[in-house]
Amino acid sequence: MRSVMFRFHVCAGEIFELKAELNSDKKEKKKEAVKKVIASMTVGKDVSALFPDVVNCMQTDNLELKKLVYLYLMNYAKSQPDMAIMAVNTFVKDCEDPNPLIRALAVRTMGCIRVDKITEYLCEPLRKCLKDEDPYVRKTAAVCVAKLHDINAQLVEDQGFLDTLKDLISDSNPMVVANAVAALSEIAESHPNSNLLDLNPQSINKLLTALNECTEWGQIFILDCLANYTPRDDRESQSICERVTPRLSHANSAVVLSAVKVLMKFMEMLPKDLDYYGTLLKKLAPPLVTLLSAEPELQYVALRNINLIVQKRPEILKHEMKVFFVKYNDPIYVKLEKLDIMIRLASQANIAQVLAELKEYATEVDVDFVRKAVRAIGRCAIKVEQSAERCVSTLLDLIQTKVNYVVQEAIVVIKDIFRKYPNKYESVIATLCENLDSLDEPEARAAMIWIVGEYAERIDNADELLESFLEGFHDESTQVQLQLLTAIVKLFLKKPTETQELVQQVLSLATQDSDNPDLRDRGYIYWRLLSTDPVAAKEVVLAEKPLISEETDLIEPTLLEELICHIGTLASVYHKPPSAFVEGSRGVMHKRLPAQGTECPDVGNAAGGSAPEAAPSIIPSQGDLLGDLLNLDLAPPTTPAVLLPLVWLPAMKAKGLEISGTFARRAGVIQMELVLTNKAMSVMTDFAIQFNRNSFGLAPAGPLQVLTPLGPNQTIEVSLPLSTVGPVMKMDPLNNLQVAVKNNIDVFYFSCQYPISMLFVEDGKMERQVFLATWKDIPNDNESQFQIQDCHLNSASNKLQGSNIFTIAKRTVEGQDMLYMSIKLSNGIWVLAELKVQAGNPNYTISLKCRAPEVSQCVFQCYEAVLKN
Amino acid sequence: MIGGLFIYNHKGEVLTSRVYRDDIGRNAVDAFRVNVIHARQQVRSPVTNIARTSFFHVKRSNIWLAVVTKQNVNAAMVFEFLYKMCDVMASYFGKISEENIKNNFVLIYELLDEILDFGYPQNSETGSLKTFITQQGIKGQHQTKEEQSQITSQVTGQIGWRREGIKYRRNELFLDVLESVNLLMSPQGQVLSAHVSGRVVMKSYLSGMPECKFGMNDKIIIDKAGKGGVTNEAGKSTSGKQSIAIDDCTFNQCVRLSKFDSERSISFIPPDGEYELMRYRTTKDIILPFRVIPLVREVGRTKLEVKVVIKSNFKPSLLAQKIEVRIPTPLNTSGVQVICMKGKAKYKASENAIVWKIKRMAGMKESQISAEIELLPTNDKKKWARPPISMNFEVPFAPSGLKVRYLKVFESKLNYSDHDVIKWVRYIGRSGIYETRC
16 A cells, blocks of 8 residues: 555656646757656556646647657547647647648647547648648548548548548659558448449559559558459450569568459459460569568468468469478478478479478477478378378388377378278288377377278277277267277178177267267167168268368368458468458458459449349258257257247338347257348348357357348348357346448447347256255355246246256155256356246246356346246 | 557567557557467467457567557568568667667657558658658758758658758769578488579669669570670679579669569669668579588487588689588587587587587688587487588678679769769678588
8 A cells, every 4th residue: 555655656746847847948848858758658657637738838839849749649638638629729720830741740640639529620620631732741631531530430421531532542642642542442441332442444544653653551552452453354454464563573572462462363354375364473473482581470471372372373383392391490380381382382293302301390399390291291192192102101100200299190191091092001000000009189099990990801900909999988089989989880890790799889888878969879870770771781881982182271262262352461361351350340341353254244343242143042051950850859848939039120220121030049059030121222232240249259150141132122031150259248238239230231230139048058967966066166145036927837847958958856845846957058157046836836936046146137037938938 | 450569578568559540459468468478388470369359570689569450451561561660760779679669769659650650651761761750860950941841752752762962072882792592401412492592782872863773694684685795894703604593583662663574674763871772582503602411320329420521612712701510419418529620619508509610711622520429318209300400601702693784873963974983892692591401
């Protein structure tokens, strides 16, 4: 306590001193004082009390002092909005200062002060600065429009700043053009269909001219903007490419990568037989290789992008294998990426070199890297048939080193090699079997078991080997259990006489003693197959397996196309679409590559908005199918109650879009069932959905599947699977969910409440002992009691089980039934319940105990809903 | 765009920060510290995503510079920006250290305000920044109106890197061709990969706005012009070849790229003072100045015999300098005896290597070192990874064979001609990553 007082005391003294200095007559003293204030600000001390004194220093013609004061203002204006108003006059005055540096400084700083009251005063000065005679002021004002738009988009539109900004694209100064492009691109991103960046051949021409003249950063802005344009035909596409290629020799890697993006995209439109097409392909390789001599962080970005480019157009870098060889001193993230690309480029022509390298890498120190190298050897074998033999012998050499993780990794890849080249390399099985005991990773164990099962007829002691795994069956991971089950069945079908006992043992382990549904199901299927029709069993279990593909880890083609449109950006580094890591409406729009030879329809706006393709036949989502199966399979009493849809967003509030919906849990998947109705006069397209952070981290598990445009008066039902791994924030009420739905018209927001029973997971049945212990362990303060009135039920527990509320025990005391139940929420919270039912009394009493007592109320509501329904 | 920039010391304390976007909260500062700086494992990527916020970082000595954003920014641009920021800071106050940053935070604030606007990089040329950054910069505050508008038009203009009205009594320029030669060789002496990455660094002290044209023995140009025409023989080195094949080159922003693309001529108005004109890369017909021949023999489980021969492979009249051969030793080394014919060799236990230094060595010579390494017996199953033998050196020629043919200077407005300019050329070849596996 004393130390806090002491610090405060010092601070107060300091502030007093600074105050005096700030009000000094001497300029130098003032300047030093403001510097001290900023110093305190930097180390996190609160110097906001000095606001009026600092603002007083603003009226000076000294540029240095002015800059210092502005710095201070930016930091504190938000916490002192009323005070900030005091500075407005000076700002407005500074915007007319004869010195262009001061004019620019004023308009730049004003834009950084995010106080509503100030923005009103900003409009007039900004309008003047946008038309200032000095380019430095104009380029600053251009960015300021984007700032203002971020604070108050409506204001920017109303004031007509967007049009002024568009005019700046034709400015005579290249830097002004570049900043205007940057600002417009950013604003356009938050209005995907606004047609803001009206790119046409004339404006493209202006951009290309400015490209030659502006700073390196400006070139990046312009190239990134160009990449959003779709040329009208291949001639235009070629002429843009011709003017962009010189950028490939720029010293700035970002300029190079953005140029590559434009070229990769526009190349799609060029006919492949064109001479220029070949020339362009050749021109792309050297700059990409040069990127690898940049600093390691940039190399990493470049390699992630090259990984995409190699998948899209392998011909570009096919002769450049050597540059991807790993250097001993490369940082690990560069090494791993290089290895990935080496595998992709491996071909018959270079396989010998690649293998020699990979073998070298397999003896390095970093475990991840070594594993990946071993895996890469396996992949080479699968990819290049001629090399398979050499790869296998290399892998055997590595197994001899007896380094545990190397051996395990090698066995995993050898399994794949066996699948690819059946009956070719079985001679190595003996060596593999020697290492059985050292395998401790599930993947390696599963691979080994698969091998033993697959080649059971050639391994004399196959039964012994498999039996040894069976001892600890329940401690194995699911992967191993499943593999073991299949392997033993295979063995039985091949050597029925000696292994009857073994197969029975595994079948009973799988079906009776396991609580894993996958394992049980597979066990039952085998059991029935074997008991009814052994011939059919043979056909099924020992069927010829489909060949595995040569390439693995390929990015799915539509995603790859989208990522190619994002070369150079974070999306290309993460290999994920921007919507996966960007919040809000920004970047939700999906980009696509243009198609070759097609004339772009006259849909004006280049980004999105192209005519919808023939709607693909709609495949019912997996959740639905499973739901059906479940309904067929299980007895009626456990069918969960279905909620009636509620109107969440009335058409009045959403420009004609009405959304009603409900939630359901099917086969362990939470579904948000949405009914979208178009009550407007125009067609709605481009639907997307986002959730705000919520108490249980609910988030859409996939995009909103509205594939056809929604015409007027049409209704569509969509079910959106939800995951529970999104960002978490406690809401009030707890089960509140804030949703944003976007379509081509606007973004709409609504909130709804989901029944908490959606979050009750299927494995919520607690062991009795655990229940007792937990019940005792949770403090009594966390217990809450509720009454459920007017309930007439015969078997509450069946009904509750349908909603994943599991009855663990039942006790009858003095004519009262006591039911003990457990619930597990998707985030792992357990709720324990005690339900008292007295014969003849329609009122039930329920006590809930939970470590997070705030959920009790919600859980109670859910009980009430289930029991009364 | 860039949401903010944080500078941390090695303990994870924030030295300076600047936030440009509202979506970046203070918790981002802590998120990076906890998840990256204080992370238990070594950093596995220079880009980290924590709770939908992306962090880009670079490290300079023990200072962390982190850019933070919530949008899909141009990642290459962010790193380029970070490197530029480091360059700019270094040119203002030298080494990027905690002390220098603390002493210059007002300057850093001012720079950050000018270099980035709303997260968009603006101007990062130290030359022009120095004309209007007030901290440590311009002393006289009272510029005339002309001067002010000259500053702004220069900052935003086509030639942002050079100001008007530069005057020198003596017009002079220095060209340094700096090359680093990289090699990876198998134990059998087979070249696995080799390339030269070179830079042409120019120091220009020229008056006015001179128009320059740079020429070198680029194969494409020479082939176009026919044979002959090699004008500058001053820096002739060991190789007799006339022209070299350049795989790729990149240029300073002053070079007119479209002209290079169409005519392959390098023309530009240079910045004043020192700057990097171009970078290039070659892989064909590289002169490898040294060859390393290793011989490692395991004698039982506790002894290694190592013999390494180095051969210099260039004209006998030239001298290589600062030669250093680094022979890695196993971790369980207990003692080393070395014998070398030339130079000094020492076993450095802390670096797990024998370091052999030779001050000078002429071309076409060879030298040898042999060592006996005693090993402690271990029961470690893992084999020693045998890192490659690496080498450092400096030679007075360009291993790529590059020659400067001319650098012409034209300044029509002032009365000096190309002949009046004093021009110097120097070639330095250094080892990059020069490794031989053993």
